[in-house]
Amino acid sequence: MPEVRHSVCALDCPDCCSLLVTVENERGIKLRGNPDHPVTRGFLCGKVAQYLEREYSPARLLYPQRRIGAKGEGRFERITWDEALDTIALRLQETAAKSGPEAVLPYSYAGTMGLLNFGGMASRFFHRLGASRLDRTICSSAGMAGLTEALGVRYATEPEQFRHAKLILAWGANVLGTNVHLWPFIMEARRNGARLYTIDPCRNRTGAASDRHYFIHPGSDTALALAIMHVIIGENLHDADYIERYTSGFAGLRERVSPWTPQRAAGLTGIAAEDIVSLAREYATTRPAAIRLNYGVQRSERGAMAIRTIALLPALVGSWKEVGGGLQLSTSQAFRLNSDALERPDLQWKSLGREARLINMTELGRALTEVVNPRVEALVVYNSNPAAIAPDQNTVLAGLRREDLFTVVLEQFQNDTADYADILLPATTFLEHTDIYKAYGHYHLQLARPALPAPGEAKSNVEVFRLLAARMGFDDSCLRDSEDDMIRSLLDSSHPFLQGITMERLEREHSIRLNVSEPGTPYLPFASGGFGTVDGKCHFRAEELDYTPPIESRHGDPELRDRFPLELISPKNDDSMNSTFGHRDTVDRQTATLHLHAEDAAPRGIQTADSVRVYNDRGSCVLMAQVDGTVRPGVICAPSVRWSRRSPRKRGVNALTSPRLTDAGGGPVFYSCLVEVERIGD
Numbered sequence: 001m002p003e004v005r006h007s008v009c010a011l012d013c014p015d016c017c018s019l020l021v022t023v024e025n026e027r028g029i030k031l032r033g034n035p036d037h038p039v040t041r042g043f044l045c046g047k048v049a050q051y052l053e054r055e056y057s058p059a060r061l062l063y064p065q066r067r068i069g070a071k072g073e074g075r076f077e078r079i080t081w082d083e084a085l086d087t088i089a090l091r092l093q094e095t096a097a098k099s100g101p102e103a104v105l106p107y108s109y110a111g112t113m114g115l116l117n118f119g120g121m122a123s124r125f126f127h128r129l130g131a132s133r134l135d136r137t138i139c140s141s142a143g144m145a146g147l148t149e150a151l152g153v154r155y156a157t158e159p160e161q162f163r164h165a166k167l168i169l170a171w172g173a174n175v176l177g178t179n180v181h182l183w184p185f186i187m188e189a190r191r192n193g194a195r196l197y198t199i200d201p202c203r204n205r206t207g208a209a210s211d212r213h214y215f216i217h218p219g220s221d222t223a224l225a226l227a228i229m230h231v232i233i234g235e236n237l238h239d240a241d242y243i244e245r246y247t248s249g250f251a252g253l254r255e256r257v258s259p260w261t262p263q264r265a266a267g268l269t270g271i272a273a274e275d276i277v278s279l280a281r282e283y284a285t286t287r288p289a290a291i292r293l294n295y296g297v298q299r300s301e302r303g304a305m306a307i308r309t310i311a312l313l314p315a316l317v318g319s320w321k322e323v324g325g326g327l328q329l330s331t332s333q334a335f336r337l338n339s340d341a342l343e344r345p346d347l348q349w350k351s352l353g354r355e356a357r358l359i360n361m362t363e364l365g366r367a368l369t370e371v372v373n374p375r376v377e378a379l380v381v382y383n384s385n386p387a388a389i390a391p392d393q394n395t396v397l398a399g400l401r402r403e404d405l406f407t408v409v410l411e412q413f414q415n416d417t418a419d420y421a422d423i424l425l426p427a428t429t430f431l432e433h434t435d436i437y438k439a440y441g442h443y444h445l446q447l448a449r450p451a452l453p454a455p456g457e458a459k460s461n462v463e464v465f466r467l468l469a470a471r472m473g474f475d476d477s478c479l480r481d482s483e484d485d486m487i488r489s490l491l492d493s494s495h496p497f498l499q500g501i502t503m504e505r506l507e508r509e510h511s512i513r514l515n516v517s518e519p520g521t522p523y524l525p526f527a528s529g530g531f532g533t534v535d536g537k538c539h540f541r542a543e544e545l546d547y548t549p550p551i552e553s554r555h556g557d558p559e560l561r562d563r564f565p566l567e568l569i570s571p572k573n574d575d576s577m578n579s580t581f582g583h584r585d586t587v588d589r590q591t592a593t594l595h596l597h598a599e600d601a602a603p604r605g606i607q608t609a610d611s612v613r614v615y616n617d618r619g620s621c622v623l624m625a626q627v628d629g630t631v632r633p634g635v636i637c638a639p640s641v642r643w644s645r646r647s648p649r650k651r652g653v654n655a656l657t658s659p660r661l662t663d664a665g666g667g668p669v670f671y672s673c674l675v676e677v678e679r680i681g682d
């Protein structure tokens, strides 16, 4: 008889879905969204609805392997776990003895969001070793910095409350593609008369399904937000009462935004002045109005400032006090788990007597080719595919090719990074191991037990680092902890949001809403102040607000713009999860596409289905042109991220992206990228 087991989708997605897996003879035969979960509500996105294809793909890595070809070539031979672990332990010990443990760099991101496998046992292991620490900036650090500047604490409107909004702004947020479980709440609001507007350089499915789509030039959102404030304050549409009670610095804000006329912003953003005026009026006068701000906005050179400025808007119009108002970027900070107990940063003192050096993951290329004292000599990659997803790919690959670099990769599939491994270890999927999940798009904490057996000899990250710790002779008891021990250490927190949430309850209920408000009542984080500042007020600090166009943009460096006149963005592909589904042919085709406008295509002799070479001073890649209305003239869009190993000349879109960092947070600037495009001859 088939049995239904609970699980949680571990992909790097705000929705963090509750899953039901139907299992027969220990084989998964059906995967669906849990109908009883308040956000999942019984459905899954298209990519994970088919996850059993990935689970049982013949391309899954099943055994430890050793590289026998050249780095990047992808030729390997099977070895035993004992051999693999001995080789790794010996190399890490030798490296640490010769050059110091900071010559070892762990590289990981959110291939799984499960906290134990994201960084639990691995963090303990690398802290105990005294390895370099990784600054995990690749996705959201600029946005987090900007949001913290604006609000002091990163709390957000609950997805469940969007159903009460009358106006929803999807601002750099492809809801249908990357956050589809918000969509039913938006549809419910629209059935009750709400309007949905999108602000995006790309008219994707979400833009097409909106009541209005505002094409904005990449990296110009701060100018738009300042002009919206100009109109709101100039026309006296702000919420004087909310401002008086719960904010500070309003007089300065009024002064700061006075030169930010809609006309001025129109030139910078490409949005007509009268549209900016009407958008501002509607935003201030439609009650309640909610903003879904996503991370697209902060992948540009001054992305932190953009997030910060936009995030001040709800305080200006008082929409934080309304059910269905406010703003959501991320909910994750509300999960006040005891991460120090899980990750044990204190172990660094045992190994090094201090904190280890910090290496910014966005600068991996530089870290592998330029950083010294010590040089990175061993790289351990898990939950990430840096050969495809990191910016400035040519430098990253030059680093990965170094013969003196020892690279270990824990992976489920033979992807770009796996091709560069010296030792390649087979990893379990989230359906096969225990983990605990916070979300970044809702407030429900979830536990998952293995729903399916691991195939071949695949092991979880937790298990691999536990085994390695033993091999290295580390005798700290926390390095022998079970998954349940680790979960209990995480739950050991006195924060009121976690009160009453225990392992036993999680086991029984699978998903538990944080105690952010009384059960059944909406959570309004800033209805009456409560900002993360000393006085609980939202500080406008207007003198710090400012807009400068990205260097790599149409209003940026003129010399660069003359040579590379097109602004390239490479946002998420609807059917992808970064590079995770790169083995699928449909995904490969979608991410081989370059959308461009007819006005840019015609003078270059480019037509739909032509092969084109996209290039700048950093590199080039080959894509297939699609001339359509997705973008405006001057902007081109390549849905991402394709596997380079499947791409012509083994280079993907990140061969073009810049190694610059954002204005705050040290994040990548994927969407501030000037290029030129040419048709490849027949």
Ligand SMILES: Nc1nc2c(c(=O)[nH]1)N[C@H]1C(S)=C(S)[C@@H](COP(=O)(O)OP(=O)(O)OC[C@H]3O[C@@H](n4cnc5c(=O)[nH]c(N)nc54)[C@H](O)[C@@H]3O)O[C@H]1N2
Residues within 6 Å of the ligand: 012, 013, 014, 139, 171, 172, 173, 174, 175, 177, 178, 179, 199, 200, 201, 202, 204, 216, 217, 218, 219, 220, 221, 294, 295, 296, 297, 300, 569, 570, 571, 572, 573, 574, 575, 576, 577, 578, 579, 640, 641, 671
């Ligand atoms: N289907 C799918 N879902 C995903 C992912 C995926 O790869 N595929 N990835 C997951 C991950 S890692 C993350 S971080 C989230 C991210 O989720 P999102 O932040 O929603 O995704 P992005 O595609 O990065 O950016 C969102 C939108 O911002 C737009 N954009 C780009 N530059 C600008 C700009 O300067 N201004 C404005 N206003 N908009 C801009 C893009 O065109 C895009 O439509 O999604 C997660 N979910």
Ligand SMILES: Nc1nc2c(c(=O)[nH]1)N[C@H]1C(S)=C(S)[C@@H](COP(=O)(O)OP(=O)(O)OC[C@H]3O[C@@H](n4cnc5c(=O)[nH]c(N)nc54)[C@H](O)[C@@H]3O)O[C@H]1N2
Residues within 6 Å of the ligand: 012, 108, 109, 110, 111, 112, 117, 138, 139, 140, 382, 383, 384, 385, 386, 389, 390, 410, 411, 412, 413, 415, 427, 428, 429, 430, 461, 570, 571, 572, 577, 578, 579, 580, 640, 641, 653, 654, 657, 670
């Ligand atoms: N041009 C461009 N580049 C981008 C972006 C963009 O929008 N444009 N987006 C950026 C963003 S927002 C992000 S978050 C990064 C994401 O970049 P990555 O964090 O590298 O994410 P993925 O490409 O999804 O790769 C995750 C890998 O983890 C593996 N994995 C999954 N679960 C486990 C596990 O339990 N154990 C182990 N060992 N492995 C596991 C998967 O098989 C997969 O290969 O990409 C960034 N790169």
Ligand code: SF4
Residues within 6 Å of the ligand: 009, 010, 011, 013, 014, 015, 016, 017, 044, 045, 046, 047, 048, 049, 180, 181
């Ligand atoms: S990727 Fe996102 S929407 Fe899809 S199943 Fe996972 S959590 Fe849900």
Ligand SMILES: [Mo]
Residues within 6 Å of the ligand: 012, 138, 139, 140
């Ligand atoms: Mo991300």
